[in-house]
Amino acid sequence: MISGNIDGIRKRILDELETIFEIKTPKYQIASQEITDLILRLSGETEREISVAIDRRGKVQEVTIGDSSSVSLPLLDVKERKLSGTRIIHTHPNGNPRLSALDVSALVKMKLDCIAAIGLGEEPTMVLGFLTVDEGRLAAQATQPMDIQSALSFDILDRITFNETLMKQGESISEPEERAVLVGIDTEDSLEELRELAKACNLPVADIVIQNRERPDNAFFVGSGKVREIGERLQLTRSNVVIFDDELTGTQIRNLEEQLGVKVIDRTTLILEIFARRARSREAKLQVELAQLKYRMNRLIGLGTVMSRTGGGIGTKGPGETKLEIDRRRIREKVTDLTRELTKITGVREVQRENRETNEIQKVSLVGYTNAGKSTLRNALYEISSKDSVVKEKVFEADMLFATLDTTTRAIALRDKRIITLTDTVGFVRKLPHDIIEAFKSTLEEVVFSDLLVHVIDASSDDAYKQAITVDSVLEEIGCGDKDTIIALNKVDKGLSFVVDDIRELYEGKHKIIEISAKNGKNLELILDMIMETLPRTHSAIEVLVPYSEQKLLSSIRARGTVIAEEYREDGTYVKAEVPDRDLYMYEKFLIGGNE
Numbered sequence: 001m002i003s004g005n006i007d008g009i010r011k012r013i014l015d016e017l018e019t020i021f022e023i024k025t026p027k028y029q030i031a032s033q034e035i036t037d038l039i040l041r042l043s044g045e046t047e048r049e050i051s052v053a054i055d056r057r058g059k060v061q062e063v064t065i066g067d068s069s070s071v072s073l074p075l076l077d078v079k080e081r082k083l084s085g086t087r088i089i090h091t092h093p094n095g096n097p098r099l100s101a102l103d104v105s106a107l108v109k110m111k112l113d114c115i116a117a118i119g120l121g122e123e124p125t126m127v128l129g130f131l132t133v134d135e136g137r138l139a140a141q142a143t144q145p146m147d148i149q150s151a152l153s154f155d156i157l158d159r160i161t162f163n164e165t166l167m168k169q170g171e172s173i174s175e176p177e178e179r180a181v182l183v184g185i186d187t188e189d190s191l192e193e194l195r196e197l198a199k200a201c202n203l204p205v206a207d208i209v210i211q212n213r214e215r216p217d218n219a220f221f222v223g224s225g226k227v228r229e230i231g232e233r234l235q236l237t238r239s240n241v242v243i244f245d246d247e248l249t250g251t252q253i254r255n256l257e258e259q260l261g262v263k264v265i266d267r268t269t270l271i272l273e274i275f276a277r278r279a280r281s282r283e284a285k286l287q288v289e290l291a292q293l294k295y296r297m298n299r300l301i302g303l304g305t306v307m308s309r310t311g312g313g314i315g316t317k318g319p320g321e322t323k324l325e326i327d328r329r330r331i332r333e334k335v336t337d338l339t340r341e342l343t344k345i346t347g348v349r350e351v352q353r354e355n356r357e358t359n360e361i362q363k364v365s366l367v368g369y370t371n372a373g374k375s376t377l378r379n380a381l382y383e384i385s386s387k388d389s390v391v392k393e394k395v396f397e398a399d400m401l402f403a404t405l406d407t408t409t410r411a412i413a414l415r416d417k418r419i420i421t422l423t424d425t426v427g428f429v430r431k432l433p434h435d436i437i438e439a440f441k442s443t444l445e446e447v448v449f450s451d452l453l454v455h456v457i458d459a460s461s462d463d464a465y466k467q468a469i470t471v472d473s474v475l476e477e478i479g480c481g482d483k484d485t486i487i488a489l490n491k492v493d494k495g496l497s498f499v500v501d502d503i504r505e506l507y508e509g510k511h512k513i514i515e516i517s518a519k520n521g522k523n524l525e526l527i528l529d530m531i532m533e534t535l536p537r538t539h540s541a542i543e544v545l546v547p548y549s550e551q552k553l554l555s556s557i558r559a560r561g562t563v564i565a566e567e568y569r570e571d572g573t574y575v576k577a578e579v580p581d582r583d584l585y586m587y588e589k590f591l592i593g594g595n596e
């Protein structure tokens, strides 16, 4: 049985392919001369990739025919610390014998004994790839292109036995980790940031390649000399991912993957991956997944090929999904489903927001560059404010309003007993693509509806000034440029950078500025007070004596305000509380002492 895409293949060719099952291969040879000649000829005639799987005794297990971009590989039983006992020889109708990213990942994922690729052409050449162990990790190893005769006389059994011994000795053998080479035509600054982004994805960066070029190359984004240089760096550093600083087209990704033989991703894919890992609320997760799908759909030709054989790794996983079937129709269905679910969730959020609004809970959002310390600050402020057990319950109650959907928002109490919400946002980065801003409307929406922003700046970083400007321009873009803002110069425990003076100058007279350390607690009480003073006052403290005949009023105080003290007296209930200003008229009759 011939597997794969046999549509439109003539019967004569299928019959010839069928004869391959009868041909024995010597154990030491990648494939017998006869099999090699046959697939070379038939692959040339059909212009399709042909792949033959052979077991260790030299018996053919499977013959597969595909298009140039897809050949399904046999399902193999992969055992730990052992190779699978299967070798695969296949053709590359495009003439390039080098192992593609697909080939390498097939080799690793299926623990193949050997994978051989033959580049078709007048003088066909072959590359052999083996799985070996390097510094305790599985690693792929490929030969230089050889002519067919040299390749067929290569004693692969010797190599396989050797590699398998290494594997058995190996202390801890794991899948090879991803390691990246970064490429950009922009400034080193931008690449430094890309390195940070990669780090946020637990992707170590082994090397950086910079190219000064005005206009990106259509086919490869960078010039052909650079492609070679990237290839060399990959080999030298044994890296297996290339990350481009700018957006690539599907064609560029495909071309680069073909040439370099490793996975190629771009900045946007990386940012989306980080967002996917960071998204906390159900809505944000869906938004990111949607953005990932859409971004991928437009670049299917490129990423699709890699993903058809492998799963896992950056750029191939949506949040909560291990394997995505890449097929335009499927994606489109998924996009529709997600959109529907999102609409539902947005509805629920609306209700929750209304709830909060009628309760007049004021909203504060923490914004700032990635790594500025927003999340640390939010947690620290939450800790401080929930120390007071009187307000703790109220905070908890308010928290429950949205905790189920969105863990980025917490309720906290100010010193004047006002309950407010504090929302953490995803860190901003440079070159945030526009469709991502769209995808992040769910997080940024909170910013738009906020009464006050706290712009957190890593004041110990020499990049702080540039980062602050980037954040400002994104805020401007979402129409929040004029919002009340407190500038929090964070990480002062690490010492201030020389750029802090410039930052002060930038905001002087415009915003309040405060130095804090979210980590060691410096000035945190102070920033809470600053928040308290800056937030427009909408509540007043009252003292009332509510007659027992008017107990209805008590429930309204409890529901819409914050009770500070309560006492049952002879002539009614004495209550000290914070209530929304617009409710004041209801309590006028019962005021005692007078309100502040």
Ligand SMILES: Nc1nc2c(ncn2[C@@H]2O[C@H](COP(=O)(O)OP(=O)(O)OP(=O)(O)O)[C@@H](O)[C@H]2O)c(=O)[nH]1
Binding pocket: 368, 369, 370, 371, 372, 373, 374, 375, 376, 377, 425, 426, 427, 428, 490, 491, 492, 493, 494, 516, 517, 518, 519, 520
């Ligand atoms: N020394 C020092 N480190 C801090 C301080 N605040 C935060 N950090 C550290 O800075 C790093 C980033 O902090 P996060 O709170 O995750 O930063 P973030 O702004 O939420 O980052 P994103 O979520 O990526 O946008 C962490 O390693 C924190 O421990 C501080 O006041 N002093």
Ligand SMILES: [Mg+2]
Binding pocket: 374, 375, 376, 424, 425, 427
């Ligand atoms: Mg954070």
